Amino acid sequence: MPKVGMPEIRRPQLINATMEVINEVGLTGASVALISRKAGVSAGIINHYFGGKHGLLEATMRSVLKSLGTGITERLRQIPSDQVIERIKAIVEGNFAPQQTESKVVKTWLAFWSQSMHDHSLYRLQRVNERRLHSHLRGELKKVLSTQRAEFVARGVAALIDGLWLRGALAPEGIQREKAIELIRDYLAREIELTEVH
Amino acid sequence: MPKVGMPEIRRPQLINATMEVINEVGLTGASVALISRKAGVSAGIINHYFGGKHGLLEATMRSVLKSLGTGITERLRQIPSDQVIERIKAIVEGNFAPQQTESKVVKTWLAFWSQSMHDHSLYRLQRVNERRLHSHLRGELKKVLSTQRAEFVARGVAALIDGLWLRGALAPEGIQREKAIELIRDYLAREIELTEVH
Amino acid sequence: MPKVGMPEIRRPQLINATMEVINEVGLTGASVALISRKAGVSAGIINHYFGGKHGLLEATMRSVLKSLGTGITERLRQIPSDQVIERIKAIVEGNFAPQQTESKVVKTWLAFWSQSMHDHSLYRLQRVNERRLHSHLRGELKKVLSTQRAEFVARGVAALIDGLWLRGALAPEGIQREKAIELIRDYLAREIELTEVH
Amino acid sequence: MPKVGMPEIRRPQLINATMEVINEVGLTGASVALISRKAGVSAGIINHYFGGKHGLLEATMRSVLKSLGTGITERLRQIPSDQVIERIKAIVEGNFAPQQTESKVVKTWLAFWSQSMHDHSLYRLQRVNERRLHSHLRGELKKVLSTQRAEFVARGVAALIDGLWLRGALAPEGIQREKAIELIRDYLAREIELTEVH
DNA sequence: AATGAATGAGTCTTCATTCAT
DNA sequence: TATGAATGAAGACTCATTCAT
Numbered sequence: 001m002p003k004v005g006m007p008e009i010r011r012p013q014l015i016n017a018t019m020e021v022i023n024e025v026g027l028t029g030a031s032v033a034l035i036s037r038k039a040g041v042s043a044g045i046i047n048h049y050f051g052g053k054h055g056l057l058e059a060t061m062r063s064v065l066k067s068l069g070t071g072i073t074e075r076l077r078q079i080p081s082d083q084v085i086e087r088i089k090a091i092v093e094g095n096f097a098p099q100q101t102e103s104k105v106v107k108t109w110l111a112f113w114s115q116s117m118h119d120h121s122l123y124r125l126q127r128v129n130e131r132r133l134h135s136h137l138r139g140e141l142k143k144v145l146s147t148q149r150a151e152f153v154a155r156g157v158a159a160l161i162d163g164l165w166l167r168g169a170l171a172p173e174g175i176q177r178e179k180a181i182e183l184i185r186d187y188l189a190r191e192i193e194l195t196e197v198h
Numbered sequence: 199m200p201k202v203g204m205p206e207i208r209r210p211q212l213i214n215a216t217m218e219v220i221n222e223v224g225l226t227g228a229s230v231a232l233i234s235r236k237a238g239v240s241a242g243i244i245n246h247y248f249g250g251k252h253g254l255l256e257a258t259m260r261s262v263l264k265s266l267g268t269g270i271t272e273r274l275r276q277i278p279s280d281q282v283i284e285r286i287k288a289i290v291e292g293n294f295a296p297q298q299t300e301s302k303v304v305k306t307w308l309a310f311w312s313q314s315m316h317d318h319s320l321y322r323l324q325r326v327n328e329r330r331l332h333s334h335l336r337g338e339l340k341k342v343l344s345t346q347r348a349e350f351v352a353r354g355v356a357a358l359i360d361g362l363w364l365r366g367a368l369a370p371e372g373i374q375r376e377k378a379i380e381l382i383r384d385y386l387a388r389e390i391e392l393t394e395v396h
Numbered sequence: 397m398p399k400v401g402m403p404e405i406r407r408p409q410l411i412n413a414t415m416e417v418i419n420e421v422g423l424t425g426a427s428v429a430l431i432s433r434k435a436g437v438s439a440g441i442i443n444h445y446f447g448g449k450h451g452l453l454e455a456t457m458r459s460v461l462k463s464l465g466t467g468i469t470e471r472l473r474q475i476p477s478d479q480v481i482e483r484i485k486a487i488v489e490g491n492f493a494p495q496q497t498e499s500k501v502v503k504t505w506l507a508f509w510s511q512s513m514h515d516h517s518l519y520r521l522q523r524v525n526e527r528r529l530h531s532h533l534r535g536e537l538k539k540v541l542s543t544q545r546a547e548f549v550a551r552g553v554a555a556l557i558d559g560l561w562l563r564g565a566l567a568p569e570g571i572q573r574e575k576a577i578e579l580i581r582d583y584l585a586r587e588i589e590l591t592e593v594h
Numbered sequence: 595m596p597k598v599g600m601p602e603i604r605r606p607q608l609i610n611a612t613m614e615v616i617n618e619v620g621l622t623g624a625s626v627a628l629i630s631r632k633a634g635v636s637a638g639i640i641n642h643y644f645g646g647k648h649g650l651l652e653a654t655m656r657s658v659l660k661s662l663g664t665g666i667t668e669r670l671r672q673i674p675s676d677q678v679i680e681r682i683k684a685i686v687e688g689n690f691a692p693q694q695t696e697s698k699v700v701k702t703w704l705a706f707w708s709q710s711m712h713d714h715s716l717y718r719l720q721r722v723n724e725r726r727l728h729s730h731l732r733g734e735l736k737k738v739l740s741t742q743r744a745e746f747v748a749r750g751v752a753a754l755i756d757g758l759w760l761r762g763a764l765a766p767e768g769i770q771r772e773k774a775i776e777l778i779r780d781y782l783a784r785e786i787e788l789t790e791v792h
Numbered sequence: 793a794a795t796g797a798a799t800g801a802g803t804c805t806t807c808a809t810t811c812a813t
Numbered sequence: 814t815a816t817g818a819a820t821g822a823a824g825a826c827t828c829a830t831t832c833a834t
Contacts, residue, residue, distance in 0.1 A: 003798095026316035028316075032826085043825085113364065114312040114367075115224060115226065117224065117368060159361030159362045160354070161361070163361025163364065167356065170311065170328070187354065190389070229808080231806090231808090240816045251809090406793090422708070422713075425712065440795065441795080443831080448829075449829060509763075548780075558757040559757025562760050579750050586785070587784070600817090627803080627804090638807085641806075
């Protein structure tokens, strides 16, 4: 019998190494040699566990998106569905949770965003994630805004989130969580209150 | 006898081919062979005119950012400095001018954004451009908002612009100019009017 | 407690899997991984039973040649040594027995023939087999032909047998047993009768 | 302008190196590294001229078969169509011309025969060649034999030719031209004379 | 006896760059 | 100015083998 339980160790280990390498040298520079060296294993092991470099990249992207998604879902689960403002706040704050806004994660996310335009399997993952965020936002907003307005504001919030991530990826100081949240909170306050007044 | 004026022909020709190749296969897939074939010239010529692949990429990024910048500057030149709202509109609309929001341009822009995190010369170009946008926005906003508030809103508008570009890069329909402008217009209206009331 | 009698099960199982894989993808494509998967066992087991891939290939070739040889020997044992024509017929028909002319066997045989030119241990196996066929044929033919003529005709029959196998390996319809036997029978009839007349 | 006329030099140079390497280590051992080293050029050049290893192998096989084919065609061109025996002799002798029966050529031919069972493009080349030989033989034989008999004897001659090549590939002394021709000549003499008598 | 995790050498291929022409 | 022949390093991947379990 071979060593058991290795997949559960190796897979996250390699995914993490991938993110670190992308953080350091970018997706272009992320070779299997570099990734496997970072993980402290041989290059061949990537094929063993992921069937090739592409499988590893896909798994890495899936991991990034999934942890974003579950972070938000968990937050939402703790808030009653009638506390709309709180739920929207949870979605926004989930996008800016400390674990998510590490340089490593943000740069990997952006690298994959760029790459997904030319890679079908990455594209599908990206779209699924994008739609989930939009649908969460619109769902909550529809409780306090018209359907049309909810759609409009959801697009605004999504653009702000992604824009702040994008700019944070480039900025030396990274994503500034407090400022980002405040900016979106301000946007929502104006959009929702103004409409509510009428 | 060398043909004269060739640089003026070859350089834009190769820069354009670069953007088209990036549009088709991404920065990862943009090889010298592909670019030169697309331009209808030999591979060696890139070294002749740009000193290497990196020189060509840098020139291409410079071209993308410059045409964005000049588009906005030209628009601003035609509007008196006291017509604040018009000037801000010009900045926003300059970022969503038809020439700028072609798929080719947007994908190239995003590819370079991602790449600039790991390439010093691309990074410098990116930062210069980023600061110019921010400074333009803040400059105008300060005419109608407090310094602090102007800074805040400028960051919001910049995030919206970049976020909408980012999302447009991935969306099958590309950037939807009208909707993007309307979304930012709405944001500005609320930020500025509310403040003006006080 | 180890399972007993496993070698008797595993060895033929793996040899057969080897022939099937060679039949499907050729000797070039016959990897340990493919063979062991075909046999339904793990890759490591090949080393256990054959000491490595080469040992398995050698055993497979030995198996192909041996079953050819024993098929002929058995047939000869049933025919008195003075029934020359019958004995020669037995040698020929033994080479075209249904079990031997399966696509799987023929392709494996040819792959090894080609390979044996560059592999000493396969070469030795091949030569032993070749000489046995030749010596069988010549031995019978000497009973009805001069030594010199017997040698000549034996070479002719051997060339026809191998040529028909070779061509059968490539032909979509495989080796056509009846036609092959008839062709050699015809050759022998002319060679032997003509000489006998004189 | 680059060096001109290089393709005419490099292509045969690499094809010849391929045959020499196959002669030495077999098709399995014929790596691009070995072939290019034998040719005294870099490995990358194979892609430049043949688009990859497979292209080189295909070109090599084509070269082997073509020189066999043209050798025979040239001989036939010099013999009037009514000199049947001479024409058949030309076909046979063309197959055993000194240039064709070099170890290098014979081993390459056999390696490709074996490989063509698992490679579609090699298979097509092989079949075309096989049919041409058969059709040449049958065409001539029909001038002196019945259609049915011509077909039968053509298959016999083809089997003898291929069988003698096959055995020559393995034999330390290689193909023995004189003996091979004499063997086939003898076969034909009996088949044709006997029939002609009746 | 048997597994499959792990390795490292080796495979083909791609690629930016150089250079003779 | 422009070509494309040529290189050599680096890429991803394959594979036979070893070994702990």
